[in-house]
Amino acid sequence: MHANDLAELDTRIRTIESPDYHDPAHADLPALDLVVTAVAVVGVSVLLLWWGLS
Amino acid sequence: MSDTPTVSGSAGSLAGLPLLRGERVWGFWGFTSVNVGLAIATWAFLTGGSVALFVGAKAAIAVTVVGNLVGVVLVALTTCVPSAKYGVEQFGALRSVFGRNGVRILLLLLMPFLLATWNAILAIMFGRALANVSNAVLGTDLRADSPVVIGFCLVALVACWLLLLRGPLSLSRVNGLIAPALAVITLVMLVVILRERGPAELAALAPLTPLGDPLLSYTAALEVCLGAGFSWWAITGNLARLTTTARVAYWPNLIGLFGASTVAGLVGTLAALAFGSSDPTTWMVPVGGVVLGALALLFVAFANVTSILGQTYSGALAVQRLHGAIAHLPWPVLAALLLLPATVMVFFPGGVYELFFRFLALVALIVAPLCAVYFADFYLLRRRRLHLRDLYTGDEESRYGFWQGINPVAFVAVAAGAVTYLLLLNPVTYASSPLFPYLTASLPAFAVTAAVHVVLTKAIVRPLNRGGYR
Numbered sequence: 001m002h003a004n005d006l007a008e009l010d011t012r013i014r015t016i017e018s019p020d021y022h023d024p025a026h027a028d029l030p031a032l033d034l035v036v037t038a039v040a041v042v043g044v045s046v047l048l049l050w051w052g053l054s
Numbered sequence: 055m056s057d058t059p060t061v062s063g064s065a066g067s068l069a070g071l072p073l074l075r076g077e078r079v080w081g082f083w084g085f086t087s088v089n090v091g092l093a094i095a096t097w098a099f100l101t102g103g104s105v106a107l108f109v110g111a112k113a114a115i116a117v118t119v120v121g122n123l124v125g126v127v128l129v130a131l132t133t134c135v136p137s138a139k140y141g142v143e144q145f146g147a148l149r150s151v152f153g154r155n156g157v158r159i160l161l162l163l164l165m166p167f168l169l170a171t172w173n174a175i176l177a178i179m180f181g182r183a184l185a186n187v188s189n190a191v192l193g194t195d196l197r198a199d200s201p202v203v204i205g206f207c208l209v210a211l212v213a214c215w216l217l218l219l220r221g222p223l224s225l226s227r228v229n230g231l232i233a234p235a236l237a238v239i240t241l242v243m244l245v246v247i248l249r250e251r252g253p254a255e256l257a258a259l260a261p262l263t264p265l266g267d268p269l270l271s272y273t274a275a276l277e278v279c280l281g282a283g284f285s286w287w288a289i290t291g292n293l294a295r296l297t298t299t300a301r302v303a304y305w306p307n308l309i310g311l312f313g314a315s316t317v318a319g320l321v322g323t324l325a326a327l328a329f330g331s332s333d334p335t336t337w338m339v340p341v342g343g344v345v346l347g348a349l350a351l352l353f354v355a356f357a358n359v360t361s362i363l364g365q366t367y368s369g370a371l372a373v374q375r376l377h378g379a380i381a382h383l384p385w386p387v388l389a390a391l392l393l394l395p396a397t398v399m400v401f402f403p404g405g406v407y408e409l410f411f412r413f414l415a416l417v418a419l420i421v422a423p424l425c426a427v428y429f430a431d432f433y434l435l436r437r438r439r440l441h442l443r444d445l446y447t448g449d450e451e452s453r454y455g456f457w458q459g460i461n462p463v464a465f466v467a468v469a470a471g472a473v474t475y476l477l478l479l480n481p482v483t484y485a486s487s488p489l490f491p492y493l494t495a496s497l498p499a500f501a502v503t504a505a506v507h508v509v510l511t512k513a514i515v516r517p518l519n520r521g522g523y524r
Binding site for chain 2: 002005008009012013015016017021022023024025026027028029030033034037041044045048049051052053
């Protein structure tokens, strides 16, 4: 990386790591979303594959 | 991200840096429209056509939904969530899995194959779509591999290059116009097919070239759809880093990449069954008539441009990691270089096009293990936590330094997954083991890769205090 880019990178990381900085994107995907996904994928897959073969 | 390239804010120079809150430009519907635009390219119709080779309509509905759902969910969880959380490119975050030099090896092996082939397929379909529009509206008699078609392909690639010069916001704007129109046209095509043939007649249509054993054909069709789902792996993470929250990064994939791909794929399957051709550019005019068919072909052609645009932008972010000199190439030069291999391939439109479903199997052979190793690393070993600074510091200081910037365990895990796949299915000949009809090939490859990575990391990498695993 060039010096300018390194300086920009350092500035950004310091900004992001600062206690005052808040970015909603940094929150994890809620566990509820993961559970809903897992249940839906397994349920839909089993039912549809069984139906498609019948 | 800046719309107009500047020294400090071009699409190229911001590429390697973690994004700040104000630079995340895609909300829920913005990212959804990008995903829909990516999904309703002709590749979805062609995937549907490939499914029709193996199974009839009812089985096609089941395998299309399940294959796309499983593939897209695994890809979105694996690539979109970490890239959005940390605002980093997918291949930047992958340093935590493979090491910095490991990612470079991966890129060298992967990107030329994926980017060139996908872009060539899309450009060829663009060319064939325009040729069919010309044949239907102007009464010309352009063949599928005529020089005019090759010329149309080249036009598509040049148009993509020009749009790429304007950065990711141009992608969002173009998709904002094309994606809704494509969604409507796809649904209209579905209604037309259902009205003309009726559900009962469609359900009775036989697959085009089944494999003999019905269960084997069923699983081969499922494998095609899993391959289509996994094929988003190289694209989505770099786009998702521009989203505003984890939910915005995740759920639009299920509306766009899964939902839209599934509907478009099923339209492709039903039309292929009804008209006996897996090439979507040949049945749109017979299905919709001259006006609707030509309109559909035009929109699909332009959607292909947005798809080439999206994946080339994403690929550009990735290859900038290879070397500092590449990162500092002028953005127009880098974009042109990435489109160059596809530009060569479109001079052989027939060969590229007819290999499509084998290409999907090859994608799954490579990408299912890559997806698995990232999934296992991020969710099972690191508990969804990366250290941003260590993704950028030198190998001597970074917890992701591994051994000379390479994590051999991740490569061993990927190799184990690929071998598992090959033992179950030959992606070129489609010769399969007796277990394949019951297991598929890409799902066991995913499971074996994840298991090998977790076990070897806990047994070797963590005790040696490498990789920052705790």
